Amino acid sequence: MLTTPTIHVARDRFHLAWDPAIPAIETVPSGGVVEFDLLDASGGQLTASSTVADIATLDFARVDQVNGPIAVEDAEPGDTLQVELLEFEHADWGWTASIPGFGLLAEDFPDPAYHVTQLPKGPRAEFLPGIRVPLAPFCGEIGVAPATGPLSTIPPDAHGGNMDTRHLTAGATLFLPVFHAAARLSMGDGHATQGDGEVCGTAIETPMRALVRLTVRKDLHLTAPEFLTAAGPAADRPVGRRYVTDGIAPDLLTAGRDATRRMIDWLGREHGLEPVIAYLLCSVAVDLRISEIVDMPNFVVSAHCPLAIFD
Template sequence: MSIHSVKQAQSHLAWDNRIQPVIHVNSGETVTFDCLDASNGQITASSTPAAVSTLVLAKCDQVNGPVYVRNALPGDTLQVDILDITTADWGWTACIPGFGLLADEFQEPALKLWRLNTSEGFTWFDEQRGMKTPLRPFAGEMGVAPAKEGAHSTIPPYATGGNIDTRHVTAGSTLYLPVEVEGALFSIGDGHAAQGDGGTAIETPMTVKVRLTVRKDKSYTKTPHFSTPAAPTSDAYYWFPCRRRRVDIKDAARASVRHMIEVLVADYKLDRVEAYMLCSVAGDLRMHEVVDMPNYVIGFMLPKSVVPIVD
């Protein structure tokens, strides 16, 4: 099986189906991506808080790719198996004016640099106080090109992926994305060393290896969903405002449950009533990401002990 690579410089700052692919791969092949941090190199291991004040947001949240996957057609599903993630030995977290759930209360730029103990899997928040954070690296940005023409910002999440910022999609997990254009045009980036549900992350450069497989048997995939070795499986619904009507968290939560019902009906042959009951008694609704307001990420998760994964 061929192994391909995408370099740091092979990146872009918009989801746009007109961007030419940097490589072409066959379904089932492996690609390694070498990614800068979300600041696109504007923040380094020696930066001061002044770097946040001069941060050019238009250069942030770049993604590496796109990768053209042969035989991927609109209506298919792209299966993304995350095989391995390696971070740098440092990372950063910042208060960026205008971003975050409490952006109105924290308006001054701030920066924290972290030294990542990757061999032992943690980083000190405050060693003197004994406060440390476990490392669980993942890529915040994973997506495919949308069918809608034009350049679409990489900052929010979309139905085709993007800035999903979902901490459960780490090494050993599988992400499923709806294909909207020929070749899928997959890209990835935004390395995170750690993040809580709903929160911001320890941003870091990373190298990530994935396997890209075209699935013709999952036509129900309309939004990203994933399975993870950390127990739950999920169908996450990613929403964003549109001009015709206001989409709110209730809409997102309803849609997330509805998508999980569709998965249970298609993969486990339950009827809709049975699937709805199972979701009610065994599932969890979660806010995976609330940083890119008002573009929240709402997910619905079921434990593997309840529903074993169907390939």
């Protein structure tokens, strides 16, 4: 640990809604550093020894918990909370699942699936034999007390929340609008790595240690989250060629689904993956990108798979 935290937040100090009525559990001065010890998104219900049968017994009232809230002195409505993401340390394992009724292709995959990945200290993890994915840990959930509540921790909103933005790695800085006195930041949902889009609804979910610095910005006034990426390549895919499949449709959601379906087909055709495993891999390592949004009535969403994962 390069920076000494002002306070430590244990993994049992969490809440399950974004709600301005939830009081802060700790207070730090502007510029204070907070260390979070976080459970995985299942709230500890899934483990490295879990099986697909355990998906059926998940208590969804306990998923996507966030730890906090942490009050920041001098933060007032209209200010911005600057969140410097200093360190992320994932556990030695993580899980990826297809959960019935959830995910971009929920209708295509009605049955549950569960996959465990062992996570080394190095830059890549073996997702499957012959497939190694780059690790770039971050937290899917980061936010402040919303303007009104309670709100679910599943969808994101102007206060932040479950943004699942893979570029919020160590070295990045997140800027959140403040809606209530003391801002009251919470975070959770550790991801060892994720593709842009998190298409199956889960990344490589993992317990996480996170270290952040919280600074009040009186000179910056925002209406939604903004961020500055890390200076290094932490969230970038390996340099090299990609195989890309396009989805073309009159709305972005349909185009995204079609691009993902075609990528699943390609992963089966070229690499022998069964469809549900290809779907999980897409969520972990394939990036959905908008290629065209002006040539109405049709738009293009492209699914990018880095070929380096097959090296």
